[in-house]
Amino acid sequence: MSGSPDPSRRSETARRAILAAALDLAGKLGYAKLSIEGIAHAAGVGKQTIYRWWPSKGSLLFDAFLTLAGEGEAAALPDTGDLAADLKLVLHATITELTDPRYDRPMRALHTEIVHDPALAADYASRLDGPMRELKKARLRSAQEAGELATDLDLDVAVDLLFGPVLNRWLQHTGPLTPDYADRVVDTALRGLRP
């Protein structure tokens, strides 16, 4: 009701500007050249504001991704009753995102920071990979109930087999990242390698 700006709202505006600047600069410069100073400058805040909220540029970039994921993605995987089709749909969307130049560099930066930084990896596991994994397992459980999957399946291993290869191929540049590749992964994992 007062004419003076609301401090918590001003903080939220600054926080959003910082997260957006971190993603934008990570994409333009790559992780190695990304600096807290550069992010502060682009976001129009002081460096101390950033250090008050985040202990490192890795944790800041990670929060930027969480915001992105929270805004862009569905809460649950699609469940049309056809597991293979639903998995292919999700993986095709993943490929579209991974090959988008706006996200390619910042996402590579996050994934390689995790490789070297166990604290960030733990954060990633508990706040991003973990919740996403639960959504994937919920979809697989539904398929088990529908008789589409074995009931004694190791769901964690199933998630790794279905969702790992596309991420790997993107990270390691080991082959073209096409929807056809995703389809072959899903079909092969579902039916297994034995005759």
Place this chain on the structure above:
Amino acid sequence: MSGSPDPSRRSETARRAILAAALDLAGKLGYAKLSIEGIAHAAGVGKQTIYRWWPSKGSLLFDAFLTLAGEGEAAALPDTGDLAADLKLVLHATITELTDPRYDRPMRALHTEIVHDPALAADYASRLDGPMRELKKARLRSAQEAGELATDLDLDVAVDLLFGPVLNRWLQHTGPLTPDYADRVVDTALRGLRP
């Protein structure tokens, strides 16, 4: 036969000293702090010697790994006639290597450089991942001939499903890297996810 040192032999000695120093320092310092200057100092050679042979620290570290792989690993995967047992044996050995502190840091360094450097990734694909992949596919072809695998299998996808998850779990710290995990990956991939 002459008493003077053989120049090609002297070169080979310097090359080996440089490769050993690169691996050693990558393990101690991590990739970011690894420098050509530091490697030259540890190997007892001039920086120019290194720059004459390698265009970047990434390519030098990669050569160091090729030397390590060439010295330590068998030319072909074991083939006892029991595919599951052979795959588990190989993956257990991989886990032992990945969790060895001498190799953990330099191998993480190589894997993350590949993520950001397409030229190094191409080198990795053609000189390390490619030849290793051929050995894996040769073992799977032998299993196809023995009736252990489907004859119409997509062998590249099969390699990704069998060998990707252990590497991923190590890189992303998403769970404990145990022989039991490797066994569950092999068993699940072979039988498939369907009932």
